Amino acid sequence: MAGLTLKNVIKRFGALQVIHGADLEIEDGEFVVFVGPSGCGKSTLLRMIAGLEDVSGGEIAIAGTVVNDVEPSERHIAMVFQSYALYPHMTVRKNLSFGLTMNGNPKADTERRVAHAADILQIGELMDRRPGQLSGGQRQRVAIGRAIVREPQVFLFDEPLSNLDAELRVQMRVEISKLHKQLGTTMIYVTHDQTEAMTLADKIVVLRSGRIEQVGAPLDLYDDPANQFVAGFVGSPKMNFLKARIDAVSADGATAVLASDPGVKITLPISGRPDVGSSVTLGIRPEHFVDAGAGDADLTVDVDVAEHLGHTSYVYAAVSGEPLIIERPESRHAGSQDRLTVGVPSRRCFLFDAEGQRLR
Amino acid sequence: MRLNNRIAYAFLAPYLLIFATFWLWPIISSFLISFQNTRVNPWRFAPSMNWGRLVGDPAFYNALYNTLIILVIQVPVMIALATVMAVFLNSPLLKARPLYRFAFFAPVVVGEVAYAAVFRLMFSADFGIINKIIGTVGLSPVSWFDNGTAAMALVIMAVTWRWAGYNAIIILAGLQSIPGDVYEAATLDRVGKVQQFFHITLPLLKPIILFCIVLSVIGTMQLFAEPFLITNRGGPGGATETLGLLLYRQGFTSLNFGYASAIAYTIAALAVAISLLNLFFGREAK
Ligand SMILES: Nc1ncnc2c1ncn2[C@@H]1O[C@H](COP(=O)(O)OP(=O)(O)O)[C@@H](O)[C@H]1O
Ligand SMILES: [Mg+2]
Numbered sequence: 001m002a003g004l005t006l007k008n009v010i011k012r013f014g015a016l017q018v019i020h021g022a023d024l025e026i027e028d029g030e031f032v033v034f035v036g037p038s039g040c041g042k043s044t045l046l047r048m049i050a051g052l053e054d055v056s057g058g059e060i061a062i063a064g065t066v067v068n069d070v071e072p073s074e075r076h077i078a079m080v081f082q083s084y085a086l087y088p089h090m091t092v093r094k095n096l097s098f099g100l101t102m103n104g105n106p107k108a109d110t111e112r113r114v115a116h117a118a119d120i121l122q123i124g125e126l127m128d129r130r131p132g133q134l135s136g137g138q139r140q141r142v143a144i145g146r147a148i149v150r151e152p153q154v155f156l157f158d159e160p161l162s163n164l165d166a167e168l169r170v171q172m173r174v175e176i177s178k179l180h181k182q183l184g185t186t187m188i189y190v191t192h193d194q195t196e197a198m199t200l201a202d203k204i205v206v207l208r209s210g211r212i213e214q215v216g217a218p219l220d221l222y223d224d225p226a227n228q229f230v231a232g233f234v235g236s237p238k239m240n241f242l243k244a245r246i247d248a249v250s251a252d253g254a255t256a257v258l259a260s261d262p263g264v265k266i267t268l269p270i271s272g273r274p275d276v277g278s279s280v281t282l283g284i285r286p287e288h289f290v291d292a293g294a295g296d297a298d299l300t301v302d303v304d305v306a307e308h309l310g311h312t313s314y315v316y317a318a319v320s321g322e323p324l325i326i327e328r329p330e331s332r333h334a335g336s337q338d339r340l341t342v343g344v345p346s347r348r349c350f351l352f353d354a355e356g357q358r359l360r
Numbered sequence: 361m362r363l364n365n366r367i368a369y370a371f372l373a374p375y376l377l378i379f380a381t382f383w384l385w386p387i388i389s390s391f392l393i394s395f396q397n398t399r400v401n402p403w404r405f406a407p408s409m410n411w412g413r414l415v416g417d418p419a420f421y422n423a424l425y426n427t428l429i430i431l432v433i434q435v436p437v438m439i440a441l442a443t444v445m446a447v448f449l450n451s452p453l454l455k456a457r458p459l460y461r462f463a464f465f466a467p468v469v470v471g472e473v474a475y476a477a478v479f480r481l482m483f484s485a486d487f488g489i490i491n492k493i494i495g496t497v498g499l500s501p502v503s504w505f506d507n508g509t510a511a512m513a514l515v516i517m518a519v520t521w522r523w524a525g526y527n528a529i530i531i532l533a534g535l536q537s538i539p540g541d542v543y544e545a546a547t548l549d550r551v552g553k554v555q556q557f558f559h560i561t562l563p564l565l566k567p568i569i570l571f572c573i574v575l576s577v578i579g580t581m582q583l584f585a586e587p588f589l590i591t592n593r594g595g596p597g598g599a600t601e602t603l604g605l606l607l608y609r610q611g612f613t614s615l616n617f618g619y620a621s622a623i624a625y626t627i628a629a630l631a632v633a634i635s636l637l638n639l640f641f642g643r644e645a646k
Contacts, residue, residue, distance in 0.1 A: 050548060052544050052547070052548075072548055073547055073549075073550040073551075074550075077548065078548060079544075079545070081541045081545060083539065085541035085544065085545040086542075087542060087545075087560060088542070088564065089560075089564055098546075098549060098551070098559070099546075099550055099551055102549070102551045102555050102559070103550050103551075146545070146549070150548075
C-alpha cells in the first residue's frame with residue numbers, strides 16, 4: 001500500500017496541452033475519485049500514474065519515490081480498464097494467473113491468490129470459460145480479479161462500470177466499495193458520473209479541461225463548492241443557476257436581486273464586498289426550496305412538467321424563461337397548477353461572480 | 361418461376377454463362393479427359409492409362425518431391441518472415457508506414473516476367489550482383505542456374521520475395537484487430553514484450569496465420585512461373601521441375617492432355633489434403 005503525490009503534473013500531446021499543472025496528495029489507503037466531464041483529462045492523468053503515458057512536466061511520486069522514469073511494470077499498480085482488456089484467448093483462470101506465471105511466481109502461491117480473488121468476486125464457476133463466453137458484468141469481475149491477484153500498492157480504475165446496465169452498475173459500485181474496505185488498498189477511480197463519485201469516494205477530485213477545480217470529501221463539495229462548475233457538477237439534479245445583480249452590500253452581507261424577478265431579494269452573509277450593480281449568479285439546489293412563506297423570499301415560477309417518483313417529485317419550471325428544477329419531497333400534487341410558489345432560504349443559496357468563482 | 365426471379369437470373373446470365381463455359385466446364389471436362397487416351401486420334405476411353413502412368417512415372421515423383429521440398433521450406437520461412445514484417449509495420453515507432461506497406465506489397469503487383477528477368481540478372485553466375493556480394497565476403501561464386509540445389513534455393517528465395525509482403529499485409533490486418541489495451545494490461549501485469557508476442561500476439565493471430573498458410577500451400581502446389589522463367593523451365597535437368605511445370609510440359613509441349621489432366625487433379629487433391637491437415641492441426645483445442 002502506498003500514498004501518491006502529484007506535483008505540478010503537465011501533459012502535452014504534441015502542441016495540445018491536456019493537463020495543466022495538477023497538484024494532488026493522496027493518502028495511503030484512500031479511495032480517490034477523479035470526476036469531470038468527458039474529455040477533461042481524467043484518463044490521461046490516470047494513465048500517467050500507471051506509466052502508460054509519459055509525463056510532460058512535473059512529478060509523480062508513489063510511496064515517496066518519484067516514478068516519472070520508472071517502468072509501468074515496476075510501479076506496483078494494477079489497472080482495471082473501461083473495455084476490461086482481458087486476454088481473449090485465455091480462460092478466466094489463465095487471465096488471472098498469467099502475469100504471475102510469466103514472472104515465475106511459485107505455482108502454489110499463484111493458485112492461492114487466484115482462488116482468493118475468485119472467492120472475493122464470486123467467479124469460481126467461471127474459471128474455465130473464456131472472456132467471449134461471459135456477460136459484461138462477469139468480465140468486469142474478472143478484470144477486477146486480475147488486478148486483485150497482483151496484490152498491488154495502488155488500484156487504478158478507468159470508468160470500470162460505464163459499459164454495464166444501470167442495475168448492474170449500482171451492484172458493482174457497492175461491491176467495489178466493499179472491496180476497498182476489505183483490502184484497504186489505495187484506489188484511484190475515474191468516472192464522469194457524479195453519483196459514482198459521491199457514493200464511492202473518500203476524496204473527490206473534480207477536473208475540468210485539464211485543471212483540478214476542487215478536491216474534497218463528497219459532502220464538502222456538495223455543501224461548499226469552490227466555484228460554479230463544481231456546484232453544478234456535484235448533486236443530482238444539478239444546482240439551479242439564476243442570473244442576479246448585487247443590489248446592496250452591508251455589514252450583514254450582500255443582497256442579490258434576481259434578474260428574472262426583481263421582487264426576489266436574497267441577502268447572503270458573505271464577507272466579500274462585491275460591487276453594487278455587478279452581475280452575479282445565484283445558485284440553489286432543487287432540493288433546498290421550501291414551502292412558500294417559510295424561506296427568506298418567495299419565488300413564483302411557471303410550471304412546465306412535473307415528475308412524480310413516489311418518494312419525491314421534480315417540477316421543471318421557469319422564471320421569465322430561465323429554467324429551473326424544484327424538488328418537492330412527499331408531494332404528489334406539486335406542479336399540478338400552472339404556477340407554483342416556493343420559498344427560497346438564503347442560507348442554502350450560493351453566489352458566483354461573472355467568472356464563476358464563489359463569492360464568500 | 362416468379363417474374364422477379366426470372367429478371368434476376370436474366371441479369372446474372374452473362375456471368376453464369378462465362379462461369380459455366382470457362383470454369384465449370386473445364387473442371388468437368390478435364391476430369392473426363394484424365395480417363396482418356398489422348399495420344400491417339402480420336403481420343404479413346406482408357407481409364408487406367410494416365411492414372412496408371414502417374415503412379416509409376418519417375419518424372420512425376422521428381423516433380424512431386426521438388427514441389428513438396430519447396431513447400432516445406434518456403435511456406436514456413438515466408439510466413440515467419442511475413443509475421444516479423446507485419447509486427448515491424450505495426451510498430452508505433454515506425455515512420456513513413458504507408459511507404460513500407462507499399463514497398464512490401466509491390467512485388468505482387470510487378471509482372472512475373474519482369475521480376476524473373478531481374479532475378480536472372482541478379483543471380484547471373486559471372487556478373488550478377490549476388491555473386492559479387494558473395495565474392496566480397498570471400499566465398500566462391502555459386503552457379504545458381506547450373507547447380508540443382510542452388511537452383512532450388514533460388515526458386516525458394518524468389519517465391520518468398522514475391523509473396524512475403526502480401527502475407528505480411530494480411531497478418532498486419534490481424535495485428536491491428538488486437539486491441540491495444542490488452543498489451544497495456546499485459547505490461548502492467550509485468551509481462552515483457554517478447555513474452556507478449558509469444559503468449560498474446562501469436563495465439564491471437566493463429567487463425568489469420570493459418571489462413572495465410574492455406575493460401576500459400578495452394579499457391580506453392582501450383583508453382584509454375586518461377587521455375588519456368590528463372591531456372592530455365594525447371595532446370596538444371598529437372599532439378600526445379602514442379603508439378604505445375606510437369607503439367608505444362610505434358611499438356612502444352614507434348615500435347616498429352618489426358619495425362620496433364622490427371623496431374624492437375626493430383627495437384628488439386630494434394631492442395632486440399634494438405635490444407636485440411638493444416639486446419640485440423642491448427643484448430644482450437646477444446
Ligand atoms: N493519445 C492522444 N493524443 C492526442 N490527444 C489525446 C490523446 N489521448 C487523449 N487526448 C486528448 O486529451 C484530452 C483528455 O482525454 P482523456 O484523458 O481521455 O479524457 P477523459 O478520460 O476525461 O474523457 C482529450 O481532449 C483527448 O482528445
Ligand atoms: Mg476516459
